Amino acid sequence: MADLVQTAANVQVGSQTIRTRLVRYGEAVTQGMPLYKSGSDSKYYQSDASAEATAKCEAIALTPGSADDYGVIALPASEPDFALVDIGATLTVGEPYAVSATKGAIAPVGDLLSTEWVCIIGVAKTASLLDFQVITPSAAKA
DSSP states (O other): OOOOOOOGGGOEEOOTTOEEEEEEBSSOBOTTOEEEEOTTTOOEEEOOTTSGGGOOOSEEESSOBOTTOEEEEEEOOSSTTSSEEEOSSOOOTTOEEEEOSSTTOEEEGGGOOTTOBOOEEEEESSSSEEEEEEEOOOOBOO
């Protein structure tokens, strides 16, 4: 799978309409990682398409942190262009991106392998901005 090569220092909000929140991390997190909130401890963990329970994305980390540190996350939008995130990587315009089977990584949807769980996190608006709108069909790729 060809995960995006992200430069953490380049991750930032890409629109003024994006919602952010201060949260607690459950493990070490780097900027640009897709994250999900654990139902057991309400902390945020790295998303991972290899299991149904972790193949979801409820945020993108904007600040780094260790386990139990607090950090700022970007929240997805329900409308186009309301949550643009510069994820610190070169994107292909119009390409949909998803949670990767590599923990904490992002990959083009077409690169997911069979049996990996699909969680689309958005579509590239420009070569640097991801339109952060999550679609989680709760199905593994056939």
